Amino acid sequence: MxxxxxxxxxxxxxxxxxxxxxxxxxxxxSPVKEAGDASGPSNENLPLKPLTAVGGKSSSVKHPKxxxxxxxxxxxxxxxxxxxxxxxxxxxxxALDALRSILPALPEDAKLTKIETxxxxxxxxxxxxxxxxxxxxxxxxxxxxxxxxxSPASVFSAEWDSVSPAEAGYGTTDQSISYKSVDEASCKLxxxxxxxxxxxxxxxxxxxxxxxxxxxx
DNA sequence: TAGGCCATCTGGTCCT
DNA sequence: AGGACCAGATGGCCTA
Numbered sequence: 001m002x003x004x005x006x007x008x009x010x011x012x013x014x015x016x017x018x019x020x021x022x023x024x025x026x027x028x029x030s031p032v033k034e035a036g037d038a039s040g041p042s043n044e045n046l047p048l049k050p051l052t053a054v055g056g057k058s059s060s061v062k063h064p065k066x067x068x069x070x071x072x073x074x075x076x077x078x079x080x081x082x083x084x085x086x087x088x089x090x091x092x093x094x095a096l097d098a099l100r101s102i103l104p105a106l107p108e109d110a111k112l113t114k115i116e117t118x119x120x121x122x123x124x125x126x127x128x129x130x131x132x133x134x135x136x137x138x139x140x141x142x143x144x145x146x147x148x149x150x151s152p153a154s155v156f157s158a159e160w161d162s163v164s165p166a167e168a169g170y171g172t173t174d175q176s177i178s179y180k181s182v183d184e185a186s187c188k189l190x191x192x193x194x195x196x197x198x199x200x201x202x203x204x205x206x207x208x209x210x211x212x213x214x215x216x217x
Numbered sequence: 218t219a220g221g222c223c224a225t226c227t228g229g230t231c232c233t
Numbered sequence: 234a235g236g237a238c239c240a241g242a243t244g245g246c247c248t249a
Contacts, residue, residue, distance in 0.1 A: 077235080082226060084236070089224070113222065 100117050103124055112120060 078227080081228095081236080085227085085238090086225065088237075093224095115222095 096114055096117055099121055100112060103112070103117070103120055
């Protein structure tokens with residue numbers, strides 16, 4: 001984006017020290033009403049974390065006079081902007097949590113980081129798409145999965161378990177996940193149909209590498 | 218203790 | 234004018 005400006009007005013100029021000294025819990029500088037007003041229509045049930053020290057998670061920092069305490073329109077605008085930004089990031093984190101929830105479950109205490117979640121999701125979607133493609137090649141694509149294979153977004157993992165064998169007319173398609181580490185996991189997809197091309201095991205990666213260059217089964 | 222991750226503040230830019 | 238989005242900066246927490 002744009003380079004940072006270095007010519008802010010004196011009253012708002014941000015030296016490192018100034019920024020540091022300005023950080024303290026929003027509760028101390030943001031009227032409750034304003035924090036609520038900053039929310040959009042979908043924020044009421046957003047579980048806001050306890051307000052913490054600015055720039056950190058502890059409340060043990062001192063709270064010297066900061067920009068937040070400035071009076072005047074500019075200070076109020078900045079406070080409202082901070083509230084909106086905080087809310088925006090909370091919404092972003094909620095979306096990431098929702099994404100984590102539909103990815104194969106991780107072992108306890110192995111929550112994916114943000115970047116790992118995005119990379120894992122990308123590779124997982126790709127692997128599922130490959131699975132469908134292979135099943136299609138072997139003539140084992142149930143109707144309910146025979147959607148447009150070029151559109152991975154139309155495939156939801158929940159669907160694997162959502163149709164009974166009788167409904168689908170095929171062996172049950174299922175998956176089991178095992179993790180070698182947070183960075184690498186294998187996903188075994190199989191059916192009970194003996195003649196099927198399954199089981200197939202995909203190796204997922206959460207790291208930087210492109211799954212399409214490294215995957216195997 | 219260093220490094221990774223995270224939440225938050227902040228100012229700039231773009232859009233409505 | 235105000236809101237959304239973005240990236241830089243900063244400090245706290247956690248772990249190897």
